[in-house]
Amino acid sequence: MAGGWSNDGAVQEQIDDSLADAVARARSQLPSGAGLEHCEECAAPIPEARRRALPGVRLCVSCQATHDREQAAFSGYNRRGSKDSQLR
Incomplete structure (x- = not known):
């Protein structure tokens, strides 16, 4: 059931x-292609076990952890437009 200006299924479309x-x-x-033997950020050697576990790996563990923390801060687009999400 739609309400206001929305059509039927609008909420599901947003989801x-x-x-x-x-x-x-x-x-x-996702990494693709051949992995690197040395980190592309800091040039530290990437261990063989990491390269076997993650084909296409390009970063060492510490640089990857930093990259992951930066990516976690990304919240995406605010599709709902609620005030609370705009205040973040």
Whole structure:
């Protein structure tokens, strides 16, 4: 049941779009191609075990941890437009 200016299924469309955006973003960050023997950020050697466990790895553990913390701060688009999410 739609209310106001929204059509039937508008909420589900928002959920589907948000989910599709999150999946596309996650897939774009997956490593691909040949991995590196040395970190592309700090040039530290990447251990063989890490290269075998993560094909296509490009960062050492500490640089990857820093990268992950930076990515966690990304919240995406505010599709709902609620005041609380705009204040963040």
